[in-house]
Amino acid sequence: MDLTAIRALIADDLRATDLLILDRLQSDVVLINQIGHYIVNSGGKRLRPMIVLLAARALGYQGERHIELAAIIEFIHTATLLHDDVVDGSEMRRSNETANALWGNAASVLVGDFLYSRSFEMMVAIDRMRVMEILSHATNRIAEGEVLQLLNCNDPDTDEAAYREVILRKTATLFEAGARLAAVINEAAECEEQALADYGLHLGLAFQMIDDALDYGASDADIGKNLGDDLAEGKPTLPLIRAMQQGTPQQRALLREAIEKGGAERMEEVMEAIESTDAIAYTARRAREEADRAIEALEPLPPSAFKNALEALADFAVDRPI
Numbered sequence: 001m002d003l004t005a006i007r008a009l010i011a012d013d014l015r016a017t018d019l020l021i022l023d024r025l026q027s028d029v030v031l032i033n034q035i036g037h038y039i040v041n042s043g044g045k046r047l048r049p050m051i052v053l054l055a056a057r058a059l060g061y062q063g064e065r066h067i068e069l070a071a072i073i074e075f076i077h078t079a080t081l082l083h084d085d086v087v088d089g090s091e092m093r094r095s096n097e098t099a100n101a102l103w104g105n106a107a108s109v110l111v112g113d114f115l116y117s118r119s120f121e122m123m124v125a126i127d128r129m130r131v132m133e134i135l136s137h138a139t140n141r142i143a144e145g146e147v148l149q150l151l152n153c154n155d156p157d158t159d160e161a162a163y164r165e166v167i168l169r170k171t172a173t174l175f176e177a178g179a180r181l182a183a184v185i186n187e188a189a190e191c192e193e194q195a196l197a198d199y200g201l202h203l204g205l206a207f208q209m210i211d212d213a214l215d216y217g218a219s220d221a222d223i224g225k226n227l228g229d230d231l232a233e234g235k236p237t238l239p240l241i242r243a244m245q246q247g248t249p250q251q252r253a254l255l256r257e258a259i260e261k262g263g264a265e266r267m268e269e270v271m272e273a274i275e276s277t278d279a280i281a282y283t284a285r286r287a288r289e290e291a292d293r294a295i296e297a298l299e300p301l302p303p304s305a306f307k308n309a310l311e312a313l314a315d316f317a318v319d320r321p322i
């Protein structure tokens with residue numbers, strides 16, 4: 001089952017989610033409408049909303065709250081993108097100019113704040129304290145992950161455990177929250193809620209690991225951003241960490257300097273060091289392990305096409321060509 005088939009399985013739910021997103025983006029402040037519509041419609045896969053929708057259907061949910069939750073998750077994700085691009089000084093995302101490149105940092109940050117606050121308005125409308133608890137905790141963890149990543153920037157001594165903690169909070173937390181919420185609105189058994197939460201967590205880790213590998217093993221067109229952005233920002237992601245471990249003394253010195261100073265001036269030499277070690281293959285293996293754990297976590301769920309789609313989504317996360 002490929003991504004097209006997965007999307008077809010929940011086509012009506014996805015359309016309803018998109019309509020709700022567009023409706024709740026509305027503001028009488030024109031700039032909010034412009035930036036909000038630009039970033040939401042800029043070609044994202046809607047992966048996080050898809051997890052909410054598929055997980056809810058996998059449990060046999062027949063209501064409409066999953067549509068609201070999918071939209072909330074997408075708003076939170078979009079807000080983090082707006083803020084991340086300002087922090088990172090990014091100029092390209094999803095093969096388009098970033099909002100901060102077009103409208104400036106201040107406007108991007110403030111519209112990100114609007115999306116966060118709008119998502120909390122929508123949470124309140126659901127009127128479930130458990131929903132508020134999960135999502136408020138998730139947004140707090142995401143912020144912690146961003147700060148941890150900032151602390152690790154330009155630090156060549158960052159190890160794999162520290163890297164994993166960053167991506168667990170920064171990326172996997174929202175995947176986990178979305179999957180868990182599907183169980184909460186369905187009032188599912190505790191074992192099913194935990195199964196979905198574990199699925200989301202491991203899927204998020206796998207997805208981010210492959211994203212980080214793509215920064216060194218793909219092309220600008222494939223990843224929709226500038227190749228080498230992570231290195232330019234001094235981010236010690238898993239491919240760099242592994243290359244530091246496996247490289248020659250000369251390569252380790254080169255990579256240490258590249259991380260400490262940031263910038264992509266020596267990108268060609270860095271790429272040679274990464275390619276001469278098993279850094280990309282190792283990152284892909286670690287991602288595959290996380291995807292397999294995500295699939296295993298779904299065992300308590302009853303058989304269905306939606307469960308199959310969740311499993312296929314885990315495969316998709318790691319099967320993207322590097």
